[in-house]
Amino acid sequence: MAEKQFRCEVCGKAFLKSSGLIIHQRIHTGEKPFSCDICEAAFTSSSKLLRHHRIHTGEKPFICEICNKSFLQSSDLRVHHRTHTGEKPFTCEVCDESFTQSSTLRVHQRIHTGEKPFKCKVCDKSFSDSSALRRHRRIHTGEKPFRCEVCDKSFLQSFDLRVHLRTHTGERPFTCEVCDESFTQSSSLNVHKRTHTGERPFTCKVCDKSFSWSSTLRLHRRTHTGERPYTCEVCDESFLWSSTLRIHQRIHTGEKPFKCEVCEKSFAQSSNLLVHQRTHTGERPFTCEVCEESFSRASTLRVHQQIHTGKKPFQCQVCDKSFARLSNLHVHQRTHTGEKPFTCEVCDESFTQSSNLRVHQRVHTGEKPFQCEVCNKSFSRAEKLSKHLILRIHKGKKPFTCDVCDKSFSTVMEPLHTPTCHTGEEQFKCEVSDKIFTKFFKVPVQIVHTEETVEMWKA
Template identity: 45%
Template sequence: LAGERPDSHFDSGKSLSGEPDPGKSPSGEPDPETFTKLQNLRVHERTHRGEKPFHCSQCGKRFTRLENLKQHDRIHRGEKPYHCSHCGKRFRSLGTLTTHERIHTGEMPYHCSHCGESFRWSGSLKTHERTHTQEKPYQCSLCGKRFTELGSLKIHNRIHTGEKPYYCSQCGINFTWLASLKTHERIHTGERSYHCSHCGKSFSGLVNLKQHERVHTGEKPYQCTLCGKHFTHLGNLKEHERTHTEIKPYQCSLCGKSFTKLVGLNKHDRTHTRGDKTYHYNLIGSSCRSQQHSFFRR
């Protein structure tokens, strides 16, 4: 028809095929609910196409949704418009505030389908579920070891990089792990927070307590792969394994005689010292250079 607009079919409430237009009501007016769903669908489809039409004018970072860009802009402006009514802490997004408030309300909306345990955050649930599925999606590129959490992989990587980000403010010693620093700091404070339930003896670290408890329980978790003998401590196992390998890392610096155990060197050293309580020895091994040591025995 003369004068008809090319897109006049959109005003009829029907599509080109004559079927009702999903974005229009029968009267031809836009249906708000359907329109919103279509808009959300189009935005969602960008995640599949990798389309990010919104970009930050300050740093160039791109976003799929305008809302995400606006939220990002607050980082540059330092704006935190949402505040917690319980503690006053401020947040850049409403979603972050809502998640934070669960700390105060005790709400745990995410439930494990395997065991029923509840969690405040979806990320915590996903991490927990891997204990059931045994999934370890994060792999070390250097040694191949796999981890349940990305954070665990990052901490593990310090073994390879030699990074020790935690240091003691009192003596300056650096540590790979925060837990190691906290245990070390108790040397300075004299704090012994861990107590043996069997004998009451106190320890500065949980690891020390667990090792001590094996004296009471008789647990020997370390087994020699060559003869099957069990040991309470890993150090004792390594010392025992030298009886099979004939590795003798402790060498007398005076005569060159080598020993499997340090205690053997100590006994031998007395034949040279004759009452002098200063011991001298070389620590040798296949994986380290020879090192000379001396110590005073009380």
């Protein structure tokens, strides 16, 4: 091997040719004698200027023989070849992880050394590689240079644009070998695989809870630190997640971007639209394993299951009264604070619950939505209809029939001879109020237990 006899006096690096040393010395002097005629970018060597010109001409002369992908530089083609051969010649001496490029190895080694040599001049945040710093700067400048030609949406990174384009093409190139589910990103596939393996590699150091995603762990940590970094500029309410803030902001803007195609009702969240659509389809996908009753929401099923367990996990810190639902606790707490956050716009009367306000507004509108099926008399409140059904006897009419013996009754609250009555069973438990009855009264739960009356029954 020929001796490298031309040595740099500044850093000691040696070269085979004097021309190589001359070009190298420009790193120290800052000299860049070769300028682009189009954009005035300057370079230390003519070969670098030649490669730069290809950005303007679009020329990519180096073509992969396997997949026909083209590149600006021969070095880029060599690195690309390794994606086909699987070659990763650059190995970390600390953890033995291998890489296709020496530059990627250098960036990786900073994980072990903790070195972050690239610092943002605006906020002093540091990064382990220059490309990460360039991406970060766009947060301050607002620059999103990668634009989708289909919908004009812009992105900070070219990678994000590539992933986004798949929403238009429908391409999902990453497929699970176990269940054949496909994904737009390899990272999504890697996380999905953990549903099969059960792997949860990200563990909270405070409570030892494990997660499949590092991002989920970061969010979880905020439950310990109390950090709520996303704040609404209108009302100063803070949130754990940026997505929750975006949804919250629609309260102020009135935006409801998710519309039902059947009835055109709009919603602020896609999840609420999904649940609403089940009112049209009749779908109730969440089934209780104890009594097989089905529900349209998972949250409603969880509340229902507490009927069987008797669990009331939400306790008032003032009087120790417990509730099955957090929302019921919130309403109850207002009996201690005196808070009445729901105000009538007509007469300024205030209420502890939005449902009570809705009932009150019928005083002004004259609306009476609850109608007796026997005499067609209408009522503004469900409990008034319930009282009417209990006390009023419609002379000569017996529209309520026993399912077992066909005996008829004049009011809905007559004790009916259900199968359990015939077998001699005596106890009947209301699923809402937990009250025990010696006779079965076939009153629809939605009539007796409206939002307005549940608290009364549970008292």
